[in-house]
Amino acid sequence: MARFDYSNQVTGKDIARGRVNEAPISPKHAIEIAGFIRGMKLDDAAAYLEGVVALQKPIPFKRFNRNVPHRKGLVGWDAGRYPQKASRVYLRLLNNVRKNAEYNGLEGDQLRIVHVSANRGIRRRSFMPRAMGRATPKDRQTVNIELVVREQEA
Incomplete structure (x- = not known):
């Protein structure tokens, strides 16, 4: 196994640090969520992602936004989606x-996200019956x- x-x-x-390896989610959704929660407080990011899972708050899609519809509730951006599966992985x-x-x-309650990155993992081979x-x-x-989160002074 790789190191x-x-x-x-x-x-x-x-x-404090955490890592998820080889999560079976969309890389594009993971990258968009990472860009959105970077710099947020940990509690605020968790609350927002719970709203995404409940289909109440959209994630703005700024990079992979081709043919992505507009969503209500986005400030400063129009295109967005509700990536529920990726949001559940981020909540864990x-x-x-x-x-x-x-x-x-x-x-x-003093933790702020200072670094978050999502990279493509390995591709698992499967077959679709025809x-x-x-x-x-x-x-x-x-x-x-x-x-990676860092404790901020109050």
């Missing part, structure tokens, strides 16, 4: 980072996500 390391070497005693990651921060002695006993090869995409 994984964080791409951004943020150091210090006031940080945010919860994991919060618990890592508490274990390190950091306060959960008529007459044939099958078409299909690659399933995975995503590697890393997140």
Whole structure:
């Protein structure tokens, strides 16, 4: 198995990190969510992503926005979607980072996301059954996500 390391070497005693490897979600959705929650407080990001899962708050699609419809509630941008599956993975990651921060002695309400990146992972080979006993090869995409938070002074 390959050795994984964080791409951004943020150091210090006031940080907590978390990582998800080979999550079976869309890389485009993961990249758009990463760009949106970067710089947010951890609690605010989790609350917003819960709204995305409930189909109440859209994620603005700024890079992969071809043929993406406009959504209500976006400030400064029109195109957006509700990537529920990717949002659930990010919520699990945010919860994991919060618990890592508490274990390190950091306060959960003072955490701000300083680094988040989503990269394409390996492609898993699968087959789609077709008529007459044939099958078409299909690659399933995975995503590697890393997140670093830092405790901010009140």
